[in-house]
Amino acid sequence: MKKTIFILLLSTVSLYAQDHKWTLRACVDYALENNISIKQSEMDLKTSEINKKDAIGNFLPSLNASASHSWSIGLDQITSPSGPITVTSKSRNLSGGISSSLDLYKGQRNLHQLHRSNLQILADQYKLDNMKDDISLFVANSFLQILFNKEQLKVLKSQLEITKQDLKRTQELVDAGSLPKGDVLEIQATLATQEQQIVDSENALLISKIELAQTLLIEDYEHFDIVDLNYDVPLTNILKESPSTIIEKAKETRYEVKIAETNTKIAEDNLKIAKGALQPTLTGSYSFSSNYFTSGLFDTPDFETQISDNKRHNISLRLNIPIFNGFSLRNDVKRNKVNLERAKTQQEQANLDLETKVYQAYNDARGALKAYEAAQKTLSAREEAFSYSKERYNVGLLNAFDYGQSQNRYEAAQSDVIRTKYDYIFKLKVLEFYFGIPITELN
Structure with a gap:
């Protein structure tokens, strides 16, 4: 009886895995909950909270019994x-x-240590949030790669069906003596090429699914899949904003700058603590x-x-x-002065890096939009040219080789539209990300 229940349970889990398809939000949420690096960062935050209790304890009297x-x-x-x-x-x-x-x-060292512990908690929280954002971006990129591979596979399969129909019609014309036998061979070669392209596309789709599943620490690669939805290019006004506006918004929301600012304040407290060690203590x-x-x-x-x-x-x-301690106390002050200057330099660099990233993201999004619009125009022209070639081929005014070239150019244009579409969606999401818009929905 127990064995039967166990088998039924496994069957239920297997069926759920086959039917369950992941949305982008579900992928991001699952990654944030199970990622090992995030768990380690959460432990760093807990350690900082314990260190704060130590700093509070410095204000309290000690009590011992013997x-x-x-x-x-x-x-x-x-x-x-x-x-x-x-x-x-x-x-x-x-x-x-x-x-x-x-x-x-104690030269106000206890006060500065408590202030520093609060800042360290804040810095670790910023680091944790920044890591979550980086993982969200990575998951979104992997998710979009699967969508691209799926649409690419659909296009290839659709073109394969068209080629099969062309082969059947051409064979009939060849059998009737209206077309040379070479036309059949040419289309057969095209058909074989398309079948190989489908195999390659299926492999690319499988690999992209495995990569995302591994990111989510999911071992059931065979049944892992994402939702089958037709994602359109999202409507957004982000490109109407100036880069300077996006930069100012990013400085308010991005954690890289906040981490650098907090580290500078921590370095200031470390210097105050070091200077406090030069003062007398009374116990x-x-x-x-x-x-x-x-x-x-x-x-x-x-x-x-x-x-x-x-x-x-x-x-x-x-x-x-303190009168003389082998220069250790004064060297500690000098060392913390250097660390403070280093932290200030890193803060300046963080601001410059953020500006560079925003400008890069802005230009990437604009360039991706232009490439997508150009690909759409090219597809429209190639589709019209292919339709014209097909009409000429059907009436015997175009040979199979030239017809196949026209079809190849049309297929390449379709692939370019899909590729530029998802490239634009991701780069648009990156730019919105710097503007404070979360990456959880695609449309």
């Missing part, structure tokens, strides 16, 4: 009326106490202790009496003034 219990057994000499006597003595000592200390002044402490002692050689007060009589309170203030 206790000890000891026994002593040995030979002692005591004086008696008859003279010295050696006896075996046993004694027991019990002591305990509590102590507490608090940093009263206050308090301790309380008591003990109980008993010996077999003489009478000792009872436990409660001794604990009460032996109470001790200690209160102290400790001032530490």
Whole structure:
């Protein structure tokens, strides 16, 4: 019975895998949830949150308790009326106490460490979000590659059916003596080429599916597939915006710049902490202790009496003034000054890199749009030329070779439209991405 249920369960899972097709949003969400690099970045963020608790703890006093219990057994000499006597003595000592200390002044290092820990959490959050954006872009590109391969395969199969019809009609004309036998051979060669192109296209489609499945850490390559929808070029006004406007928007939303800005602030806090180490520190402490002692050689007060009589309170203030530490403290200050200048330089570079990326994305999107529009015009012309060639071929005014050349040019134009279409969609999405528009929907 259990075996039957298990088999039914596996069958259900298998059927679900075959029927389930992934949308872009589902692919992105799944990747963000299961990507190993993202999980590692999330752990970095958790570590920074723990470090913040350490920084908060620096403001709190320490509290420790101690206790000890000891026994002593040995030979002692005591004086008696008859003279010295050696006896075996046993004694027991019990002591305990509590102590507490608090940093009263540390050159404001505790305050700066807490501020730095908050900034580090912010920086790690920015890094995590930036990684998620990069993965989203990669998944979107892989998703669009599958769509391109699917449409390319549809075009090839459609042209193959047309060629099969042409071969049948040509064979009939050859059998009737209206066309030479070479026309049949020419179309057969075209048919074989198209069949090979379909095999290559099917392989390309399979590989693109496997690559996306691997990105999502999905092992069932055989049943993985995306939704079969006809994605049109999305309507957008992003290209009407100026590059400078997109750059300003990107600086507000992109994490690369935010990470660099936060790292500069962290470097400033590190410098303040290093300078604080050159200042005196003042620590206050308090301790309380008591003990109980008993010996077999003489009478000792009872436990409660001794604990009460032996109470001790200690209160102290400790001032530490750094004078010379082998240049380590001052070198640490100099080192952090260099790190601060480096962080400022990296911040400037991050802004320049972002400007370059936006200009590149803007020009890529404009160029891809022009290429797509040109491909559409070329396809329209090639389609008309092919239709004319077909009419001439059907009435015997065009040979099979020239007809096949016209068909090849028409097929190439169709492929160019598909290629430029998806290239434009992706580059458009990249530009929108810098403008703060998420990459989750294609239309």
